Amino acid sequence: EIVMTQSPATLSVSPGERATLSCRASQNVSGDLAWYQQKPGQAPRLLIHGVSATATGIPARFSGSGSGTEFTLTISSLQSEDFATYFCQQYYYWPLTFGGGTKVEIK
Amino acid sequence: QVQLVESGGGVVQPARSLRLSCAASGFTFNKYAMHWVRQAPGKGPEWVGVVSYDGNIQYYRDSLKGRFTISRDNSKNTLYLQMNSLRGEDTAMYYCARQGETTSEYFDFWGQGSLVTVSS
Numbered sequence: 068e069i070v071m072t073q074s075p076a077t078l079s080v081s082p083g084e085r086a087t088l089s090c091r092a093s094q095n096v097s098g099d100l101a102w103y104q105q106k107p108g109q110a111p112r113l114l115i116h117g118v119s120a121t122a123t124g125i126p127a128r129f130s131g132s133g134s135g136t137e138f139t140l141t142i143s144s145l146q147s148e149d150f151a152t153y154f155c156q157q158y159y160y161w162p163l164t165f166g167g168g169t170k171v172e173i174k
Numbered sequence: 175q176v177q178l179v180e181s182g183g184g185v186v187q188p189a190r191s192l193r194l195s196c197a198a199s200g201f202t203f204n205k206y207a208m209h210w211v212r213q214a215p216g217k218g219p220e221w222v223g224v225v226s227y228d229g230n231i232q233y234y235r236d237s238l239k240g241r242f243t244i245s246r247d248n249s250k251n252t253l254y255l256q257m258n259s260l261r262g263e264d265t266a267m268y269y270c271a272r273q274g275e276t277t278s279e280y281f282d283f284w285g286q287g288s289l290v291t292v293s294s
Binding site for chain 2: 117122
Protein backbone atom coordinates (compact mmCIF):
# COMPACT_ATOMS: atom_id res chain seq x y z
CA GLU A 68 0.00 0.00 0.00
CA ILE A 69 1.28 3.44 -0.91
CA VAL A 70 1.79 5.59 2.16
CA MET A 71 1.08 9.30 1.74
CA THR A 72 2.84 11.52 4.25
CA GLN A 73 1.77 15.12 4.66
CA SER A 74 3.74 17.89 6.34
CA PRO A 75 3.48 19.83 8.44
CA ALA A 76 0.61 18.41 10.48
CA THR A 77 -0.41 21.94 11.41
CA LEU A 78 0.43 25.17 9.62
CA SER A 79 -0.19 28.54 11.27
CA VAL A 80 -0.62 31.31 8.74
CA SER A 81 -1.89 34.87 8.82
CA PRO A 82 -4.67 35.93 6.43
CA GLY A 83 -3.19 37.20 3.18
CA GLU A 84 -0.03 35.14 3.54
CA ARG A 85 1.08 32.26 1.33
CA ALA A 86 0.69 28.67 2.52
CA THR A 87 2.73 25.77 1.20
CA LEU A 88 1.63 22.22 2.03
CA SER A 89 3.66 19.11 1.23
CA CYS A 90 2.70 15.57 0.37
CA ARG A 91 5.16 12.72 -0.12
CA ALA A 92 4.34 9.31 -1.59
CA SER A 93 6.21 6.16 -0.57
CA GLN A 94 6.50 5.21 -4.26
CA ASN A 95 6.26 7.03 -7.56
CA VAL A 96 2.59 7.84 -8.24
CA SER A 97 3.30 9.60 -11.54
CA GLY A 98 0.72 12.38 -12.04
CA ASP A 99 -2.15 10.68 -10.22
CA LEU A 100 -2.40 12.99 -7.25
CA ALA A 101 -5.39 14.95 -5.93
CA TRP A 102 -5.91 17.48 -3.13
CA TYR A 103 -9.04 17.99 -1.03
CA GLN A 104 -10.15 20.58 1.47
CA GLN A 105 -12.25 19.62 4.48
CA LYS A 106 -13.92 21.90 6.99
CA PRO A 107 -15.26 20.64 10.33
CA GLY A 108 -18.50 18.72 9.96
CA GLN A 109 -18.28 18.73 6.17
CA ALA A 110 -17.27 16.27 3.50
CA PRO A 111 -14.00 16.73 1.65
CA ARG A 112 -14.12 18.96 -1.44
CA LEU A 113 -11.96 18.39 -4.49
CA LEU A 114 -9.47 21.17 -5.15
CA ILE A 115 -6.88 19.72 -7.52
CA HIS A 116 -6.52 16.55 -9.59
CA GLY A 117 -3.76 15.34 -11.89
CA VAL A 118 -1.25 17.21 -9.67
CA SER A 119 -2.12 20.64 -11.01
CA ALA A 120 -5.56 20.70 -12.64
CA THR A 121 -7.90 22.91 -10.64
CA ALA A 122 -11.38 21.54 -10.10
CA THR A 123 -14.43 23.43 -11.26
CA GLY A 124 -15.24 26.48 -9.14
CA ILE A 125 -11.96 26.46 -7.21
CA PRO A 126 -10.33 29.89 -6.90
CA ALA A 127 -7.09 30.57 -8.76
CA ARG A 128 -5.20 31.12 -5.50
CA PHE A 129 -5.05 27.31 -5.15
CA SER A 130 -2.35 25.62 -7.20
CA GLY A 131 -0.65 22.24 -7.23
CA SER A 132 2.75 21.11 -8.37
CA GLY A 133 5.20 18.24 -8.17
CA SER A 134 5.86 14.85 -9.70
CA GLY A 135 6.84 11.33 -8.79
CA THR A 136 6.86 11.25 -5.01
CA GLU A 137 6.92 14.92 -3.97
CA PHE A 138 3.91 17.21 -4.31
CA THR A 139 2.93 20.66 -3.12
CA LEU A 140 -0.33 22.53 -2.67
CA THR A 141 0.09 26.30 -2.57
CA ILE A 142 -2.51 28.79 -1.45
CA SER A 143 -1.17 32.10 -2.69
CA SER A 144 -3.02 34.47 -0.34
CA LEU A 145 -5.01 32.87 2.45
CA GLN A 146 -8.60 33.96 2.84
CA SER A 147 -10.69 33.37 5.96
CA GLU A 148 -12.60 30.56 4.24
CA ASP A 149 -9.36 28.68 3.51
CA PHE A 150 -8.67 27.76 7.12
CA ALA A 151 -9.37 24.04 7.01
CA THR A 152 -7.68 20.65 6.78
CA TYR A 153 -6.18 19.54 3.49
CA PHE A 154 -5.63 15.97 2.32
CA CYS A 155 -3.71 14.55 -0.62
CA GLN A 156 -4.72 11.31 -2.34
CA GLN A 157 -2.92 9.08 -4.82
CA TYR A 158 -4.83 7.13 -7.44
CA TYR A 159 -1.97 5.46 -9.28
CA TYR A 160 -2.07 2.25 -7.24
CA TRP A 161 -4.76 0.17 -5.60
CA PRO A 162 -5.75 0.61 -2.87
CA LEU A 163 -6.33 4.34 -3.23
CA THR A 164 -4.74 6.10 -0.28
CA PHE A 165 -4.89 9.45 1.45
CA GLY A 166 -2.46 11.40 3.56
CA GLY A 167 -3.09 12.17 7.20
CA GLY A 168 -3.82 15.82 6.49
CA THR A 169 -2.45 19.29 7.16
CA LYS A 170 -4.54 21.61 9.26
CA VAL A 171 -4.18 25.25 8.25
CA GLU A 172 -4.99 27.47 11.18
CA ILE A 173 -5.07 31.19 11.79
CA LYS A 174 -1.85 32.59 13.19
CA GLN B 175 -26.58 20.13 -9.40
CA VAL B 176 -24.90 16.92 -8.31
CA GLN B 177 -26.25 15.59 -5.03
CA LEU B 178 -25.28 12.49 -3.09
CA VAL B 179 -27.28 11.73 0.04
CA GLU B 180 -26.26 8.88 2.33
CA SER B 181 -28.56 7.16 4.80
CA GLY B 182 -28.72 4.08 6.97
CA GLY B 183 -26.05 4.82 9.54
CA GLY B 184 -26.44 4.50 13.28
CA VAL B 185 -25.27 2.63 16.34
CA VAL B 186 -24.82 -1.11 15.83
CA GLN B 187 -23.46 -3.85 18.05
CA PRO B 188 -20.26 -5.67 17.16
CA ALA B 189 -20.73 -8.62 14.79
CA ARG B 190 -24.03 -7.21 13.48
CA SER B 191 -24.74 -5.94 9.98
CA LEU B 192 -25.74 -2.62 8.49
CA ARG B 193 -26.55 -1.39 4.99
CA LEU B 194 -25.87 2.14 3.86
CA SER B 195 -27.55 3.76 0.88
CA CYS B 196 -26.50 6.71 -1.25
CA ALA B 197 -29.16 8.41 -3.38
CA ALA B 198 -27.73 10.23 -6.38
CA SER B 199 -29.26 13.03 -8.40
CA GLY B 200 -28.26 15.82 -10.78
CA PHE B 201 -26.16 13.66 -13.09
CA THR B 202 -26.38 10.52 -15.22
CA PHE B 203 -25.72 7.98 -12.48
CA ASN B 204 -25.18 4.99 -14.75
CA LYS B 205 -22.20 6.63 -16.45
CA TYR B 206 -20.02 6.92 -13.34
CA ALA B 207 -18.09 4.57 -11.14
CA MET B 208 -18.94 5.18 -7.50
CA HIS B 209 -16.87 4.76 -4.34
CA TRP B 210 -17.27 4.51 -0.61
CA VAL B 211 -14.73 6.30 1.56
CA ARG B 212 -14.73 6.28 5.34
CA GLN B 213 -13.14 8.55 7.90
CA ALA B 214 -12.63 7.72 11.55
CA PRO B 215 -12.79 10.65 13.97
CA GLY B 216 -9.67 12.80 13.72
CA LYS B 217 -8.14 10.68 10.94
CA GLY B 218 -7.58 10.99 7.23
CA PRO B 219 -10.03 9.42 4.81
CA GLU B 220 -9.72 5.72 4.01
CA TRP B 221 -10.90 4.27 0.74
CA VAL B 222 -13.34 1.37 1.16
CA GLY B 223 -14.12 0.24 -2.36
CA VAL B 224 -15.55 1.00 -5.78
CA VAL B 225 -18.24 -0.31 -8.10
CA SER B 226 -18.10 0.17 -11.86
CA TYR B 227 -20.69 2.24 -13.70
CA ASP B 228 -22.69 -0.88 -14.60
CA GLY B 229 -22.27 -2.68 -11.29
CA ASN B 230 -20.33 -5.56 -12.78
CA ILE B 231 -16.94 -4.88 -11.19
CA GLN B 232 -16.05 -4.14 -7.60
CA TYR B 233 -12.71 -3.55 -5.88
CA TYR B 234 -12.18 -3.36 -2.14
CA ARG B 235 -9.35 -2.66 0.20
CA ASP B 236 -7.94 -6.02 1.20
CA SER B 237 -8.77 -5.72 4.90
CA LEU B 238 -12.51 -5.44 4.10
CA LYS B 239 -12.84 -8.18 1.50
CA GLY B 240 -15.44 -10.71 2.49
CA ARG B 241 -17.16 -8.43 5.01
CA PHE B 242 -18.18 -5.41 2.91
CA THR B 243 -20.08 -5.50 -0.39
CA ILE B 244 -20.75 -2.59 -2.72
CA SER B 245 -23.63 -2.69 -5.16
CA ARG B 246 -25.78 -0.29 -7.12
CA ASP B 247 -29.25 -0.07 -8.63
CA ASN B 248 -29.05 2.16 -11.67
CA SER B 249 -32.83 2.11 -12.07
CA LYS B 250 -33.07 3.80 -8.67
CA ASN B 251 -29.91 5.94 -8.93
CA THR B 252 -28.76 4.41 -5.67
CA LEU B 253 -25.47 3.05 -4.36
CA TYR B 254 -25.25 0.59 -1.46
CA LEU B 255 -22.70 -0.58 1.07
CA GLN B 256 -23.51 -3.80 2.89
CA MET B 257 -21.37 -4.17 6.00
CA ASN B 258 -21.30 -7.50 7.86
CA SER B 259 -19.52 -8.71 10.98
CA LEU B 260 -18.94 -5.14 12.08
CA ARG B 261 -16.08 -4.33 14.44
CA GLY B 262 -15.18 -1.38 16.61
CA GLU B 263 -12.58 -0.25 14.11
CA ASP B 264 -15.32 0.16 11.50
CA THR B 265 -16.64 3.14 13.45
CA ALA B 266 -16.42 6.09 11.07
CA MET B 267 -18.24 8.55 8.90
CA TYR B 268 -19.00 6.82 5.61
CA TYR B 269 -19.10 8.88 2.44
CA CYS B 270 -20.20 7.95 -1.02
CA ALA B 271 -18.19 9.71 -3.72
CA ARG B 272 -18.37 10.02 -7.46
CA GLN B 273 -15.32 9.12 -9.49
CA GLY B 274 -14.12 12.16 -11.43
CA GLU B 275 -13.09 10.54 -14.70
CA THR B 276 -13.43 7.15 -16.32
CA THR B 277 -9.79 6.21 -15.79
CA SER B 278 -8.85 8.50 -12.91
CA GLU B 279 -9.94 7.50 -9.46
CA TYR B 280 -10.19 10.84 -7.74
CA PHE B 281 -13.48 12.03 -6.27
CA ASP B 282 -15.19 15.10 -7.68
CA PHE B 283 -18.34 15.00 -5.55
CA TRP B 284 -18.97 13.63 -2.06
CA GLY B 285 -22.08 13.07 -0.02
CA GLN B 286 -22.48 14.60 3.43
CA GLY B 287 -21.74 11.27 5.09
CA SER B 288 -23.49 8.72 7.28
CA LEU B 289 -22.10 8.00 10.72
CA VAL B 290 -21.65 4.39 11.76
CA THR B 291 -20.81 3.64 15.38
CA VAL B 292 -20.03 0.07 16.34
CA SER B 293 -20.47 -0.36 20.06
CA SER B 294 -22.05 -2.73 22.52
